[in-house]
Amino acid sequence: MGTDGISCAGAGGRGPAYGSKFLLALEILELHRPGVRALTAEEVAARVGASVIVVRRMLFRLVSLGYIEALAGSRRYWPTNRFDWISDARFGTDDIAGEELPPPLAPQALTALFVGRQRASVTVAVRSGLRMYPVALWSSADTHNGTPFRSAEAIYRTPLGLAWLWAESSERRESLIAQIKLVATARDLAQLYQAFAQFEMHGGYCLVPGSDNEVVLVAPVRRDGGVVAAVACVADRSRGLERVLRNAADAVADSMIAAR
Numbered sequence: 096m097g098t099d100g101i102s103c104a105g106a107g108g109r110g111p112a113y114g115s116k117f118l119l120a121l122e123i124l125e126l127h128r129p130g131v132r133a134l135t136a137e138e139v140a141a142r143v144g145a146s147v148i149v150v151r152r153m154l155f156r157l158v159s160l161g162y163i164e165a166l167a168g169s170r171r172y173w174p175t176n177r178f179d180w181i182s183d184a185r186f187g188t189d190d191i192a193g194e195e196l197p198p199p200l201a202p203q204a205l206t207a208l209f210v211g212r213q214r215a216s217v218t219v220a221v222r223s224g225l226r227m228y229p230v231a232l233w234s235s236a237d238t239h240n241g242t243p244f245r246s247a248e249a250i251y252r253t254p255l256g257l258a259w260l261w262a263e264s265s266e267r268r269e270s271l272i273a274q275i276k277l278v279a280t281a282r283d284l285a286q287l288y289q290a291f292a293q294f295e296m297h298g299g300y301c302l303v304p305g306s307d308n309e310v311v312l313v314a315p316v317r318r319d320g321g322v323v324a325a326v327a328c329v330a331d332r333s334r335g336l337e338r339v340l341r342n343a344a345d346a347v348a349d350s351m352i353a354a355r
Contacts (some may be wrong), residue, residue, distance in 0.1 A: 119145060119153055123163075133171035251275050251287045257301065258313045260287075261294045 126134060126142055140150040157163045250256035260268060293301035301313055
């Protein structure tokens with residue numbers, strides 16, 4: 096349960112599927128793509144299978160951030176022309192960092208991921224009980240001011256941001272780090288460079304602390320045309336870090352192959 100009540104898993108909806116504000120926001124936005132008719136909160140709630148109260152709160156947040164519009168004199172909502180990838184930390188990228196994770200995929204699950212106004216599918220294999228989550232898939236053509244993030248903090252304080260930053264060219268990465276240094280604390284920068292050292296050491300992935308006894312592994316997948324997929328794995332630290340690393344590396348290798 097999130098502090099704002101939006102992430103309530105059992106609020107008259109699909110149970111664990113809405114343990115994440117991030118996933119609920121994506122499904123609501125999917126209903127509000129350009130070209131569709133305006134919908135009321137009740138209609139949206141019926142389609143996504145969540146309670147009207149939960150949907151109203153999320154619609155308010157989406158309106159306040161400019162993703163959808165409330166029609167004047169009406170209780171209906173309409174998509175804006177700007178349908179950016181929602182990787183903003185305010186939408187729950189921090190959830191993926193460990194506070195509140197989306198539901199794990201079943202082995203061999205085929206999951207739809209968002210790429211701007213399009214969708215792409217990536218098959219993800221889960222091995223030895225390791226939970227894996229497709230975090231994001233985006234194209235550089237669908238970014239906002241050259242970045243899929245709305246704030247510098249969302250880049251260096253989230254696993255998704257770290258993966259995206261690492262996948263950039265070295266020149267672009269250094270330029271972004273120079274901007275980050277203007278707002279980041281010394282501790283933030285130390286953690287950022289520690290993550291980069293892990294990317295280098297592990298050949299393309301890093302581990303960040305999750306909630307309780309969990310470890311979150313994040314790996315970017317470089318593709319032609321500036322398209323990057325970030326995949327996160329979550330494992331129980333109590334199993335032993337060596338086993339976690341071994342299983343995670345296998346799962347990430349599988350996901351990288353599938354993403355291509």
